[in-house]
Amino acid sequence: MPAKQVLIVEDERPIREMIAFGLKRAGFEVREAEDCRSARAALADTRPDLVLVDWMLPDMSGLELTRALKRDRETRELPVIMLTARAEEGDKVAGLEGGADDYVTKPFSPRELLARINAVLRRSTPTGGDELIEFEGLVLDQGSHRVTVGPRTVGLGPTEYRMLEFFMTHPERVYTRDQLLDRIWGGNVYVEERTIDVHIRRLRKALEEFGYDRFVQTVRGSGYRFSARTV
Amino acid sequence: MPAKQVLIVEDERPIREMIAFGLKRAGFEVREAEDCRSARAALADTRPDLVLVDWMLPDMSGLELTRALKRDRETRELPVIMLTARAEEGDKVAGLEGGADDYVTKPFSPRELLARINAVLRRSTPTGGDELIEFEGLVLDQGSHRVTVGPRTVGLGPTEYRMLEFFMTHPERVYTRDQLLDRIWGGNVYVEERTIDVHIRRLRKALEEFGYDRFVQTVRGSGYRFSARTV
DNA sequence: CCAGCTTGTCACGAATCTGCAACACAGTAC
DNA sequence: GTACTGTGTTGCAGATTCGTGACAAGCTGG
Numbered sequence A, B: 001m002p003a004k005q006v007l008i009v010e011d012e013r014p015i016r017e018m019i020a021f022g023l024k025r026a027g028f029e030v031r032e033a034e035d036c037r038s039a040r041a042a043l044a045d046t047r048p049d050l051v052l053v054d055w056m057l058p059d060m061s062g063l064e065l066t067r068a069l070k071r072d073r074e075t076r077e078l079p080v081i082m083l084t085a086r087a088e089e090g091d092k093v094a095g096l097e098g099g100a101d102d103y104v105t106k107p108f109s110p111r112e113l114l115a116r117i118n119a120v121l122r123r124s125t126p127t128g129g130d131e132l133i134e135f136e137g138l139v140l141d142q143g144s145h146r147v148t149v150g151p152r153t154v155g156l157g158p159t160e161y162r163m164l165e166f167f168m169t170h171p172e173r174v175y176t177r178d179q180l181l182d183r184i185w186g187g188n189v190y191v192e193e194r195t196i197d198v199h200i201r202r203l204r205k206a207l208e209e210f211g212y213d214r215f216v217q218t219v220r221g222s223g224y225r226f227s228a229r230t231v
Numbered sequence C: 001c002c003a004g005c006t007t008g009t010c011a012c013g014a015a016t017c018t019g020c021a022a023c024a025c026a027g028t029a030c
Numbered sequence D: 001g002t003a004c005t006g007t008g009t010t011g012c013a014g015a016t017t018c019g020t021g022a023c024a025a026g027c028t029g030g
Helices: A013-025 A036-045 A062-071 A089-097 A110-123 A158-169 A177-185 A194-208 B013-025 B036-045 B062-071 B089-097 B110-123 B158-169 B177-185 B194-208
Strands: A005-009 A029-033 A050-054 A080-084 A102-105 A132-135 A138-141 A146-149 A216-219 A223-226 B005-009 B029-033 B050-054 B080-084 B102-105 B132-135 B138-141 B146-149 B216-219 B223-226
Touching: A005 A013, A005 A036, A013 A029, A013 A110, A029 A036, A036 A062, A050 A062, A050 A110, A062 A080, A080 A110, A102 A110, A132 A158, A138 A158, A158 A177, A158 A194, A158 A223, A177 A194, A177 A223, A194 A216, B005 B013, B005 B036, B013 B029, B013 B110, B029 B036, B036 B062, B050 B062, B050 B110, B062 B080, B080 B110, B102 B110, B132 B158, B138 B158, B158 B177, B158 B194, B158 B223, B177 B194, B177 B223, B194 B216
Parallel strands: A005 A029, A005 A050, A050 A080, A080 A102, B005 B029, B005 B050, B050 B080, B080 B102
Antiparallel strands: A132 A138, A138 A146, A216 A223, B132 B138, B138 B146, B216 B223
């Protein structure tokens, strides 16, 4: 199961880094932003599972960011936890009414933060939306881990699935065996590079009967590439 | 929309009445209890939409009441907010880990309490009217906690029912054993992951005689999935 | 207190996957 | 053509992962 990704939006670097450190230790993947602008940038290319927003931010108040997130259909379901130094009631209420799913008052301990993050994540609904990627009829569903062509299902083993998932989310680009090992197997395993070839072969074989093996292309001397362009 | 009903469990009468007054003014229907015993009595004949539990109660700690509520499948979904005078972190964490959906630290203002109640109610799943879910003849009734196929009833134990309920409300998606434990058992229990397998087996066995065991699918290396698509 | 049901663990075998090595084949440089 | 490098293919043994029956402990309602 993939690690949950948390986006931290906090302008004070020491605090941000401390939080990031704690979350990483707890097994989260962490993305950092120091203001709303960079937060939006981060949201544009990754899709975190939860956002931690500081109340006070240089360009726009965290509350406004939260409101904006909750207003946008794309991010409406994204859980938000607000960090606030102000303990005054008025703000607490505003935070919750702004749509934050929870808030934590500074100073807080890592344990408390973690407990709240887990509580919020636990109740957050898994994206009901589709997670489909398609290339000319070849459909990969990241939610159900299924690859289909029309009504039929492509039979893939776990590694083949992960491989195809990686390829379909990173098409049109050559990856060396080394890079593939890194991205698909995860950084710290020692596996022969040639093993990639074997799995490529297995993937191709599975796709063959549907005519999609041509998408998995060899770039001699470099590595492999996934592309719908048969060149 | 009918008025939401809130059960207040608090032994100190002045506080209890103040809260009750504030909630009634805000349009809630209020039920009061001064200890766990009377809380249980109240729960037996009404079904509130939310419970406010004081941390310190004469007969049993509020935390234990919360735990008990979250353990019982009847009341598992019932949102709980804890009231606590202790602001120490350890307790906060214990409160959340005990399964409370939120907590409020005394002293609090009616406005803050209201905001939190609304926040919790907002995210508590609105039972979408009809309580029947069906997949190709397999009918699950969330109201009566029964599963039927035509005129016949599928014999399920409590855990199997909860499991099937979760699956049928979250179909077409792979869940790791970890996630299933979290969502079906409730976050804070330590149970072996392989126990899932055993319950899957029991669930399949129960569905087998009706031919629906094929809906419970293994995704090797990842977890399990419920899907009406057999392919 | 007992009987019956439910639940969490374990152990074992079955099914499947994985990585490697070995060999076959293709492309390239000379 | 020959030598050499890079890739395709295959079989297999070891490692994982799952399915399954058995069992003890806990709980519930007599």
